[in-house]
Amino acid sequence: MAEILCTICARGGSKGVLNKNIKKINDLEMIAYSIIQARNSKLFKHIVVSTDSDEIANVALKYKAEVFFKREAHLASDSAPKLPVMRDALLRSEKYFGVKFDILVDLDASAPLRTSQDIKKAYELFIKENKEVLITATLARRNPYFNLIELDNGEVKRSKQGFFTTRQSAPKCFDMNASIYMFKRERLLKSDDLFGKETSLYVMDESTAFDVDSELDFKIVEFLIKERNLKPEEF
Template sequence: MKRLCSICARGGSKGVPDKNVRLLNGRPLIAHSIEQAKETGLFQAIAVSSDSDHILDVAGASGADILIKRPSEMATDYAPKVPAIRHCFMEAEKRLGIVIDTAVDLDATSPLRFPSDIVQAVRMLEETGVSNVITGMTARRSPYFNLVEINERGVAELSKRLPNPIVRRQDSPRCYDMNGSIYVWKRSVLLENDTLFLPDTLLYEMPEERSIDIDHELEWEWVSFLMNKRKESRQSI
């Protein structure tokens, strides 16, 4: 089974400027995902895609095997992510001269995942034979109980309703927040689809403390705090 890992890191972040190369606990943010991918021992190569030469330089110094310059039209604020991931995989395949079986994308802004999360998500796809696997955590809010929308009349109402009203959150169907940490595809599925949601998509559940995606400074501080707690816990053993 041949597997390839991509990490797509666009330049020009607005919520946390230069976050992909900013030092988090002494290492560039993107280096954490590269290291996690390497620790799994799953991949023929780790490819980093970016429109930023600086990010690519940092990724190379951090151990990435293949550096791919992303076309500018795939690096705008409005560009969808899946075509950029597909471009990265196709370019990496050309350089390696191989055809992969399993495509795995790691979000550089989700550094709290464990290497074992990557292994388990890949195993879920390969053992079940489904098209793709996404990751998520138990949702804090339920669309059946306390997540609301404003309708066309300007009135607040539940996002989803059931025939029998839910009076306790615990009784509502289980819902998940996508955490964007890990995406796994069969090669053919990634090449042929732009959507993440297919008839047989599975979800690999991760705990909230490994699911934080850094989009704002407060999330950066929270991730740094949790990483320090992990470090202190390991040192005390």
């Protein structure tokens, strides 16, 4: 049986939406959705939140996530990439729990529309394909091969990349949404590369894959969550 660690990385200094990770939607803080989804998936013994914020840590603890360290400042800046944050959480968790984890699953705190079924199905795909990495995406709403145009010295031109005259003839493209990442331990520790033959792609429905980066995003997600009116056990 594989040892699986779930991480949820949530820093305090969000800019697009102030304090977005603990901003309430339908009476639940946004990070609570990811914690509850992780619990409902039944995949994880440990759900660890990595944060630099005492407020976020207190909310995470309220929903029974584990917060046993405070993220260092250099991993919580606007420019800090996410993979080193995951790596840091993995190594700290291994030391704290005395367990060598085989797989790390990271859930983005700003993707509250994701479901526990998404997590389980993505994991099933990851195990079935036996790859080193899994990323999630949705089918692109605007195919760049067809829709991309350029403004060149006042002249509107089809982009050099956009040489297909119908959407149907253009290659199928996907939008990464960062909702779920999965890594085999050794891959996460040795590489920052997400792509290649050792990467699985789990395609999510657009209705469960919305990511909150702006106030408009927040309003859309808030509307969709209230419309669904799901109870926590149904996430």
